[in-house]
Amino acid sequence: MKLNRSKLATIAKKEQLEKRTTQPSVSPIEAKRLLRAKAAYTTRRIPLREAGYLISGEVVPAPGDLVLARVDRLGQHKRIELGNGRRAPLFPGDEIILCYGHRYAPDQFEGEIPNSLEPCHLVAAGGIAACAISKHTSRRAATRITPLGLLGDARGRPVNLADHALEPASPEATLPMTIAAVGTSMNAGKTTTAAYLIKGLVNAGLKVGAAKLTGTGAGGDSWLMIDAGADLVLDFTDAGYASTHRVALSELEDIVTTLTAHLQRAGVDVMVLEVADGLFQEETSALLCSPVFRQTVNGIIFAAGDAMGAATGVNWLYDHDLPVVAISGRLTGAPLVVRETQGATGLPVMGLEQLSDPGIAETIRQHLEIHLHSRQAGC
Secondary structure, three states, X not given: OOOOHHHHHHHHHHHHHHHOEEEEEEEEOOHHHHHHOEEEHHHOOOOHHHOOEEEEEEEOOOOOEEEEEEEEEOOOOOEEEEXXXXXXXXXXXXXXXXXXXXXXXXXXXXXXXXXXOOOEEEEEOOOEEEEEEEEOOOOOOOEEEEEEEEEEOOOOOEOEHHHHOOOOOOOOOXXXXXXXXXXXXXXXXXXXXXXXXXXXXXXXXXXXXXEEOOOEOOOHHHHHHHHOOOOEEEEHHHHOOOEOOOOOHHHHHHHHHHHHHHHHHOOOOEEEEEEEEEOOOHHHHHHHOOHHHHHHOOEEEEEOOOHHHHHXXXXXXXXXXXXXXXXXXXXXXXXXXXXXXXXXXXXXXXXXXXXXXXXXXXHHHHHHHHHHHHHHHOO
């Protein structure tokens, strides 16, 4: 049986997990203690009954490892998002279950995984443990935590998110129509654009599948897409990644193929994908330039906060041979900026009302045909 790159990467990760504990202390942990702990969104795929041990001592954490930690001092994050979406209040002394992961969030925190079980931070409410190395000036200091140990399985090996990921898969030859929401930066309006687009497609009678391809593990975007009417919503945590910051391009491509394959198997009529952060973020830029992404996506709706960002972003996408069909995002709240953007790009600018209109499916198809004819004509 031939294994794809994602499966091989998972096997390699497991082998690394077995080698990277130097002098660990492995002790049993009571199931009721784990049940009392507040388990974050990032850990929701893991059946905690499989975690029977706590691994402490000289351990080097890896991305995706589950860690039991104690809350020491509250900071920016005073709540933790649980697997069911509830944002549970945190109290000093609480025990919480998180995933280790790097974080890239210009409006929040930059975080990196420490090389030991040293005190660190809760850098994302969805459940990411890392050392906060920078933050936006508007944010408070990160909530401080002390890792008590990695969770271990029945064999005493670290439990990792990759162990419970969706089966790696590749889509069939022909995917349903696939539209991606891409933007200038964090908080440009990508998720709102994707959600209202989903609503419009659902209003048109279509079965919609959605996926968030990159970012930091949290449920807010997925819950919004579900509330908009998507039949099935997946994200990169379902593919085994608590965060996609510092993830290799080959693995990002495997996330795309696995998530779209599972959406396709669900029999959706159209897929809406979201790529986190902005065009200049390293993983976003690499993925958008990837042949895998180009072959997957039929069109892009670009979210921006102002006309200059929209024009620069659209030119960047055109330079990389990516089909932009419309512009949306925060700029649609200002009619003057909408006119500026239309004049600068020549593209339609779609507000929330237009995106959620049942006619959006046909509108997008028409713009895709125009784009295809322009390419064929060499324009």
